Amino acid sequence: MTKLDSIKGKVNEAEEFARKIWLAGLGAYGKSFDEAQGRYEKISVDASKMFDELVVKGSKIETEAKDKFQVKDKVETRVAEVRKKLGLGNTSDDQKVEELSAKIDALTDAVAKLAAK
CATH class of the missing domain: 1.20.5 (Single alpha-helices involved in coiled-coils or other helix-helix interfaces)
Known part of the structure; x- marks a missing residue:
């Protein structure tokens, strides 16, 4: 092996090592991106699930409130009718x-x- 071959070998090794460093950096970026995307998807799914749960809870509360107001209106109407019949208009x-x-x-x-x- 000649000196020139030895130098070429070292350059090739350095190039291969630089390529591996480049690939490791790309791999780290890709892994970080995948993890961030996975977290985003999980947060998105969790947020959507929570939103749906809140909609269901809000609907239930709205229905209960409407029922209570209807009962109150009926009672008030009945009281007004009784007062009128008693001459307490x-x-x-x-x-x-x-x-x-x-x-x-x-x-x-x-x-x-x-x-x-």
Whole structure:
């Protein structure tokens, strides 16, 4: 083996070693990319799953709230109907007192007339 062959061999070895370093760097980049992509996909799946769970929970709460409001509206409507039947409508207290006073005055007059006979 000549000196020139020895130098060529060393250059080839250096080139091969540089190529291996380059390939190791590419491999590290590829591995990092794959891991990052795997994490992204897992996060994406987890986020999508959580979103779907939140939608289901929100739908359930909405339904429960609507049911409660409907019951409350029905109760309020029923109370208003009973108040109206009892004569406790929307008239003010002063107006009610005046109406009752007028009825008492009319009854007093009627009793006085009957007593006078």
